[in-house]
Each structure stands twice: as C-alpha cells, then as structure tokens.
C-alpha cells in the first residue's frame with residue numbers, strides 16, 4: 001500500500017460514468033481548497049443493470065485506482081455502487097487493505113436529508129431499487145417515513161446520449177406513477193438525475209421537495225471533514241484553490257462534450273486502465 005504524504009492527500013470522487021462530475025463540481029465549490037481526483041468508469045457504464053458481485057468488483061478496482069493517486073478519502077457519487085457494494089468495501093476491504101482511509105457513499109447523507117418528510121418518492125436505477133439499500137437506511141434513521149421506490153432505467157442512457165428531447169416524455173411517463181402517491185419529497189437517487197431536477201419538479205404536484213445530491217452532499221462532506229481531523233489534517237490545502245485530475249476508463253462518443261457540460265467548464269481528461 002502506498003503511504004500518504006502529510007498535506008499532500010486528495011479527495012477522490014468515483015462514478016460509473018460522467019454524471020458524478022455534476023456532484024464533484026458542487027463539492028469542489030463548497031470545498032475549493034482541496035485537491036480532487038475524479039474517476040468515471042465509462043467503459044463499464046451502466047452499473048445500474050448489473051449484479052452485486054460485478055458492481056463490488058468494479059467499485060473495488062475504482063477504489064484501488066483512486067487510492068493509488070494519493071486519495072485519503074473517496075466519495076462514491078454513484079448511487080448504484082453505494083447501494084450495492086459500499087458496505088462490503090467499508091466492512092471487509094478497507095480494514096484489510098487501507099485501514100487509514102475512508103470511502104463514503106450517497107445512501108446515508110441522502111436519507112438523512114429526508115428526515116423531515118413523511119412520504120418520500122425514490123427514483124433510481126434498477127440495481128439501486130433492487131438492493132433495498134434506501135428502504136433499509138430509512139428504517140434505521142427515519143422509521144416513520146414511508147418510501148415509495150421506482151426504478152427509472154431509461155433515464156441514464158438518455159442523458160448519456162445527449163438526446164435531451166426524450167427526457168421530458170420519458171420522465172412524464174415515469175412520474176405518472178408517483179403523481180397520485182401524495183409524496184412530499186422526491187429523492188433523486190442517481191448521479192445523473194440531479195442534472196435535470198427542474199424537469200422532475202415541473203411534472204410533480206406543487207410543494208414536492210426535490211432532494212438532490214449536488215445540494216445535499218457538499219455540506220455533508222464539509223461536516224464530515226470537520227469531525228474527522230485524521231483525514232482533513234492530511235489533505236492538501238491551497239487557499240486559492242486546489243488542483244483537479246480527471247480520469248475515465250473509456251473515451252466514448254460525446255464524452256468530452258458531456259463532461260464539459262456537466263462540470264460547467266472545459267476539463268482535461270485522461271484515459272486509464274483499472275482492471
């Protein structure tokens with residue numbers, strides 16, 4: 001295991017693809033002083049239709065890569081990987097392989113953000129819904145909250161393809177199911193859904209609060225770092241803004257255009273092999 005050098009460690013952001021760039025942009029805006037490394041496993045996207053064993057293997061390889069790049073902490077922006085594989089990484093892999101480092105996911109912070117609601121709709125990939133990870137977490141933290149899950153597997157391919165015109169009709173069809181369920185909040189349980197949260201909100205009854213990871217997670221990461229000095233003390237800290245590196249496992253059609261769009265500016269991305 002590579003040893004971390006004090007004041008040189010970075011924050012890793014992992015996603016199955018490029019949607020996590022939208023979350024990373026929000027985290028880096030809240031915490032600009034740190035150095036970041038992004039990994040999008042574009043070669044193997046989508047994770048949302050894969051089995052537990054495969055998602056665990058992919059996440060493990062992503063974690064190894066980001067730790068080899070001197071990350072002290074990794075934020076798994078991918079809900080599917082968080083739902084299917086994070087607990088096993090935290091409980092079995094980290095204590096053996098990286099006892100001094102941390103990997104955090106989306107399920108806990110997003111569930112905590114729903115504390116005040118009674119009837120929460122959840123939209124996510126098929127694997128996230130099938131894993132039961134969100135209902136399990138709700139049961140632990142907000143046992144009185146009812147959660148109504150809906151797998152929305154068509155959304156990621158539409159967003160990744162850049163074929164925007166299909167978002168509205170497909171979303172409208174999906175939202176029909178939630179419209180009459182009297183939900184007071186909708187949890188967007190997927191990296192990509194945050195990108196078009198406005199489209200969700202116009203299709204839902206007025207007053208439904210949208211819970212989106214680009215809003216929730218940056219504050220949670222900040223709070224976590226303030227409580228975990230063993231991590232924040234070894235992170236690089238540059239007053240005028242840290243450095244950012246971006247990696248993908250495949251350079252797919254459109255990827256540079258989509259990456260720039262979701263990160264909000266032109267970024268330079270390198271291709272890596274992590275298997």
Ligand code: DGL
Nearest residue numbers: 016046047048079080191
């Ligand atoms: N990143 C995934 C998630 O947040 C969506 C894309 C995929 O299916 O891999 O669930």
